[in-house]
Structure formats: C-alpha cells, structure tokens
Amino acid sequence: MPPVVKVVLVLAVVAVVVIVYGRVVGRRDPERRRTGLTDAVRSEVSHEISAGHKVNAIKVYRDATGASLVDAKTAIDSWFVPGRGPGVRDAASSWSEGRLTDEARSRISELVVAGRREDAMRLYADATGASSTEAQAIIRSWDVNQNY
Structure with missing residues (x-):
C-alpha cells in the first residue's frame, strides 16, 4: 500500500474517532431533568x-x-x-x-x-x-x- 493511502486512511480513522467521541462525550446529560415552562x-x-x-x-x-x-x-x-x-x-x-x-x-x-x-x-x-x-x-x- 502506498504511503499516501496509509496517511489518508489514518486521517480518516482519526476523524471518525474524534466525531464519535464528540457526539458521545460532548453531549449534554440526557438524563438531566427539564423544568419546563x-x-x-x-x-x-x-x-x-x-x-x-x-x-x-x-x-x-x-x-x-x-x-x-x-x-x-x-x-x-x-x-x-x-x-x-x-x-x-x-x-x-x-x-x-x-x-x-x-x-x-x-x-x-x-x-x-x-x-x-x-x-x-x-x-x-x-x-x-x-x-x-x-x-x-x-x-x-x-x-x-x-x-x-
């Protein structure tokens, strides 16, 4: 496998991990109770x-x-x-x-x-x-x- 493809593949994996991590960890607490109006x-x-x-x-x-x-x-x-x-x-x-x-x-x-x-x-x-x-x-x- 050429080195350019390896770099692109690694960057893609890192991007996916960052996005998934941000969605899971960066989310507000879903169990937080809302007070309502x-x-x-x-x-x-x-x-x-x-x-x-x-x-x-x-x-x-x-x-x-x-x-x-x-x-x-x-x-x-x-x-x-x-x-x-x-x-x-x-x-x-x-x-x-x-x-x-x-x-x-x-x-x-x-x-x-x-x-x-x-x-x-x-x-x-x-x-x-x-x-x-x-x-x-x-x-x-x-x-x-x-x-x-």
Missing part, C-alpha cells in the same frame, strides 16, 4: 426579551424545555407579539389563574384611576412576570369596574 421561567424569558436580550431568552427557553435552537428561536420571536405567543396568553390569563393577587389588582386599579398607567404597567409586569409590551397591552384595556 414554569412561572419563573416565563418571567425570566419575558424579562430577557423586555431588556432586549433575545439570545439570553432563547438560552433560558432551551435550558428549560430542551427545545432545538430553531424551535426556541421561533417561540421567542413570537413571545411578545401582541395577540400571539405564550407570553401574551400567560399575561392575559394571569388574573383568571390567580397569579395576580387581590392586593395587586386593587393597587393597579388605583393607579389606572389616578392616571398613572406607567406605574400600573410596571406593577403588573412585576406581579405576573409579563414583558413590558404585554403589560402595556393589558393595562391599556384595564377596566377598573371589572373584577379581575
């Missing part, structure tokens, strides 16, 4: 998006769910669009699911009546983990006579 994770994702840290939001989402990069990016891209995405649904349902306390509801209503919508949005976002865009959409339609 808990309220804390949703809050963290919403805050990362609101702060303009989309890459961090994608990382948090992937770590929690195990989603692929493409799926996580798609979820984050639609997260804060008004009327779409899990973040908006979560913010809109926060009062019906009991994540917004009675005290927070009454304080938000007081702020809305007083014309302090910015403070009401900030309080709503802090209380529910909603992004600033989500909080703005909710507070804009806040009805102080409604029992949220």
Whole structure:
C-alpha cells in the first residue's frame, strides 16, 4: 500500500474517532431533568426579551424545555407579539389563574384611576412576570369596574 493511502486512511480513522467521541462525550446529560415552562421561567424569558436580550431568552427557553435552537428561536420571536405567543396568553390569563393577587389588582386599579398607567404597567409586569409590551397591552384595556 502506498504511503499516501496509509496517511489518508489514518486521517480518516482519526476523524471518525474524534466525531464519535464528540457526539458521545460532548453531549449534554440526557438524563438531566427539564423544568419546563414554569412561572419563573416565563418571567425570566419575558424579562430577557423586555431588556432586549433575545439570545439570553432563547438560552433560558432551551435550558428549560430542551427545545432545538430553531424551535426556541421561533417561540421567542413570537413571545411578545401582541395577540400571539405564550407570553401574551400567560399575561392575559394571569388574573383568571390567580397569579395576580387581590392586593395587586386593587393597587393597579388605583393607579389606572389616578392616571398613572406607567406605574400600573410596571406593577403588573412585576406581579405576573409579563414583558413590558404585554403589560402595556393589558393595562391599556384595564377596566377598573371589572373584577379581575
């Protein structure tokens, strides 16, 4: 066998070993339990998006769910669009699911009546983990006579 063929063969074997080793050892722990989209994770994702840290939001989402990069990016891209995405649904349902306390509801209503919508949005976002865009959409339609 010519020496060039031997060198190519050795390089091919080394490349295969490196690739297999990287796939087996370099893999994340498959037994690691994913937390899923808990309220804390949703809050963290919403805050990362609101702060303009989309890459961090994608990382948090992937770590929690195990989603692929493409799926996580798609979820984050639609997260804060008004009327779409899990973040908006979560913010809109926060009062019906009991994540917004009675005290927070009454304080938000007081702020809305007083014309302090910015403070009401900030309080709503802090209380529910909603992004600033989500909080703005909710507070804009806040009805102080409604029992949220």
